[in-house]
Amino acid sequence: MTGPSLRPRPGTAIQQFSFVDALVAGLYEGAFRAAEVSAAGDLGLGCGDALDGELVLLDGVLRVCRAGGVVSEVAPDELVPFAEVARFEPSHSETVARMTEKQFEAHVEALVPSANLFYALRLDGAFEWIQVREAVKQSAPFRPLAEAARDQHEDTVGAGRATMVGFVGPDVFQGLSVADFHLHVLDEARAFGGHVLDFEIAEATLQIQAFSAFTVRLPEVASYLQAELDDMDADAAIREVEGS
Ligand SMILES: [Zn+2]
Numbered sequence: 349m350t351g352p353s354l355r356p357r358p359g360t361a362i363q364q365f366s367f368v369d370a371l372v373a374g375l376y377e378g379a380f381r382a383a384e385v386s387a388a389g390d391l392g393l394g395c396g397d398a399l400d401g402e403l404v405l406l407d408g409v410l411r412v413c414r415a416g417g418v419v420s421e422v423a424p425d426e427l428v429p430f431a432e433v434a435r436f437e438p439s440h441s442e443t444v445a446r447m448t449e450k451q452f453e454a455h456v457e458a459l460v461p462s463a464n465l466f467y468a469l470r471l472d473g474a475f476e477w478i479q480v481r482e483a484v485k486q487s488a489p490f491r492p493l494a495e496a497a498r499d500q501h502e503d504t505v506g507a508g509r510a511t512m513v514g515f516v517g518p519d520v521f522q523g524l525s526v527a528d529f530h531l532h533v534l535d536e537a538r539a540f541g542g543h544v545l546d547f548e549i550a551e552a553t554l555q556i557q558a559f560s561a562f563t564v565r566l567p568e569v570a571s572y573l574q575a576e577l578d579d580m581d582a583d584a585a586i587r588e589v590e591g592s
Pocket of ligand 1: 393394402530531532543544
């Protein structure tokens with residue numbers, strides 16, 4: 349069932365701003381202007397300055413979802429510590445129905461040509477329920493992510509329409525990016541959203557694009573330039589925090 353359509357197209361790349369191990373180490377200082385992030389693509393995700401909420405880039409509009417269901421557009425001059433974006437031109441589209449998160453992931457894994465490429469995903473439609481979390485703003489000096497994550501806000505919303513966007517990354521990129529599935533969500537009213545922990549699909553349109561190129565912009569803020577990032581064993585921390 350894998351057709352040639354899910355092959356990466358030449359000249360396309362996922363653009364990431366900073367990397368996940370930097371967050372694990374507590375480097376939450378905004379380093380990139382929001383305008384730079386949204387100029388690099390029209391679909392993506394990230395986190396707010398000082399972990400202040402979860403970012404969703406959808407149809408070119410960058411929004412931040414804060415604890416308790418507060419969603420607002422990110423101003424061009426606001427700073428972003430981490431983001432992953434793509435210029436989304438899906439080459440596969442289908443309807444998926446009545447799937448748990450685990451069934452959805454297995455479905456996508458069976459559909460794609462290799463576990464060793466990157467994929468951008470968009471899922472639009474009706475969900476039975478969605479469980480999300482929003483990171484909560486931290487103050488300096490920043491604690492490592494495993495500790496900061498204890499402040500995170502979790503919420504489950506019932507049946508409704510929403511859009512999920514995100515990426516599937518190869519396992520060997522854990523730490524540079526996120527291995528496996530990483531999705532953020534906005535509801536149809538663009539009034540609620542966050543980092544997706546779990547969900548059940550009623551019926552939705554799934555769109556996928558494959559990528560064989562992945563570029564990373566490194567932060568140039570002092571906190572990054574002076575950080576000691578050697579000897580990190582971040583995998584367990586990332587899996588705990590990302591809920592994967
Ligand atoms: Zn996330």
